[in-house]
Amino acid sequence: MLRYTLMRLGIFVGCLVVVWGLVYSGLAPSGLGDSNGLWVVLLALVLSAPISFVVLRKERxxxxxxxxxxxxxxxxxxxxxxxxxxxxxxxxxxxxxxxx
Structure with a gap:
């Protein structure tokens, strides 16, 4: 169970880094006003959920x-x-x- 949790966390962190890079480089929108951090976290969550669902099927x-x-x-x-x-x-x- 711990292994699965750590793998999900790893996928989320990977998505967070990718989304942050895209927002920082200007390839993705930076959110509204001061919501940049929240925007990056939410977008990373939305991206990591289906990836985890498919990639971690056996581990789940x-x-x-x-x-x-x-x-x-x-x-x-x-x-x-x-x-x-x-x-x-x-x-x-x-x-x-x-x-x-």
Missing amino acids: DRASVQIVRRVDRMKANLEANRSQEDAEDVADDTSRAQTS
């Missing part, structure tokens, strides 16, 4: 498999805890019934 699939495994493991642990608590409750009820 790997990350999602890891997440599914973690969720399944957590569900199994919760179910095991729940069944253990139920067994303890039954044992407590049985011991109370015997003492009464």
Whole structure:
């Protein structure tokens, strides 16, 4: 998961550098008034999103498999805890019934 995040960040930074270069050289518009920095960041986000979607498809699939495994493991642990608590409750009820 960290690998995927770092790869996405790398693509964004690459797009940010390219967009900044295009704006600085005058090949791309510089935004309105003092919005130059915001314009460059937004344009880099818009460009990096589809690139990340296409280029990182396999890495995204790997990350999602890891997440599914973690969720399944957590569900199994919760179910095991729940069944253990139920067994303890039954044992407590049985011991109370015997003492009464």
